[in-house]
Amino acid sequence: xxxxxxxxxxRKGAWTEEEDILLxxxxxxxxxxxxxxxxxxxxxxRCRKSCRLRWLNYLNPNIKRGAFAADEVDxxxxxxxxxxxxxxxxxxxxxxxxxxxxxxxxxxxxxKKVDPSSNPNPRLNPSKPNPKVIRPRPQILSNNSFPVxxxxxxxxxxxxxxxxxxTPASNNILVSANSGNGSSYCxxxxxxxxxxxxxxxxxxxxxxxxxxxxQNLINNINISVFGDQPIIEEMDYSTTSNSQLLELVEEDNYxxxxxxxxxxxxxxxxEQ
DNA sequence: AAATTATACAACCGCCGCATT
DNA sequence: CAATGCGGCGGTTGTATAATT
Numbered sequence: 001x002x003x004x005x006x007x008x009x010x011r012k013g014a015w016t017e018e019e020d021i022l023l024x025x026x027x028x029x030x031x032x033x034x035x036x037x038x039x040x041x042x043x044x045x046r047c048r049k050s051c052r053l054r055w056l057n058y059l060n061p062n063i064k065r066g067a068f069a070a071d072e073v074d075x076x077x078x079x080x081x082x083x084x085x086x087x088x089x090x091x092x093x094x095x096x097x098x099x100x101x102x103x104x105x106x107x108x109x110x111x112k113k114v115d116p117s118s119n120p121n122p123r124l125n126p127s128k129p130n131p132k133v134i135r136p137r138p139q140i141l142s143n144n145s146f147p148v149x150x151x152x153x154x155x156x157x158x159x160x161x162x163x164x165x166x167t168p169a170s171n172n173i174l175v176s177a178n179s180g181n182g183s184s185y186c187x188x189x190x191x192x193x194x195x196x197x198x199x200x201x202x203x204x205x206x207x208x209x210x211x212x213x214x215q216n217l218i219n220n221i222n223i224s225v226f227g228d229q230p231i232i233e234e235m236d237y238s239t240t241s242n243s244q245l246l247e248l249v250e251e252d253n254y255x256x257x258x259x260x261x262x263x264x265x266x267x268x269x270x271e272q
Numbered sequence: 273a274a275a276t277t278a279t280a281c282a283a284c285c286g287c288c289g290c291a292t293t
Numbered sequence: 294c295a296a297t298g299c300g301g302c303g304g305t306t307g308t309a310t311a312a313t314t
Contacts, residue, residue, distance in 0.1 A: 014282075014308090036299065052300075053283065088302065103303075104281050 011045045015054055019044060023051055024059055057100045064096025068105055076102060077110065 011019075026042035032055070035048040044051060057063075068076070072094055079090045087099040087106075094102060 012284075033300090048299080049285095049301090050283080056301095057282075085303065099302075100282075107304095108280055 009045070010047050010050075012050070015058075019046070020054070020059060023054060027055060027059075057098050062096060063098060063101075068097075068109075072097070073105075073110075076106060077114070080106060080110075080114075 015023075022042045022044055023038070026038055026044075030037075030041055035052040038044070038048055038051045039046055042051070046054075075094060076090060079093060083089055085103075085106075087103040091097050091099040091102045
């Protein structure tokens, strides 16, 4: 039995044009993946990881070349603020940029400019006390996207969705998903996605946790989907005491509506 | 103009979680 | 169950190029 990577005289270092061509042809023919098979298929004297890396970071035609645009830089900073050195996650939000690109860009262009002690996120800033519950701002979706979302829930066999309304005068509603039962949402259009991220990126420190939490609970509406009909159940917490509210929030893992405002996958990553 | 130092980034290394044996 | 293999990740580094002296 052969130990991993122990085969004799495997090529290392910079890739030649010939090697690139061989690898490209191999992936055109067999598709991406099955990296352990690639070296023999392509006729390359390289280990599988080297081949994978070369494709993912350089040869893949989806990779965006050239300098980072201003909005890309802004996103990197904000996402790094939120997530730390989770390069793969960050790159997932920057179309065409690889995790390696983002990491390199951070290390060479941004690292020294960002003072860690100025980071507003207590999770990533040792000089700040870590509150029990860290909560991003709730997302805001437009009213007309709501039915779409319910349809999506039905398709996904999602049993319960919860939603909260902002002030009656508002055109917006706050939408949340229960991560406990694995539900997730499809965001109906790009503007909603952008709005969601703008809200997510807001400085968490500016939020008055207590009062906002309370407001969310007071405005809470549970929406259950059974068959074709959404069942709307209003929850009135207006007379509930602060201590009771706190219990409710703590029961709910992260504070009721708040983690729900995150993309569920991202939240799971965030919480690891 | 040559020598040097600094920068950018492609690629490597070791580790991880998961699947298979 | 342990051992092994795999894809994937993030920290780090070797080196070509750019900038400076």
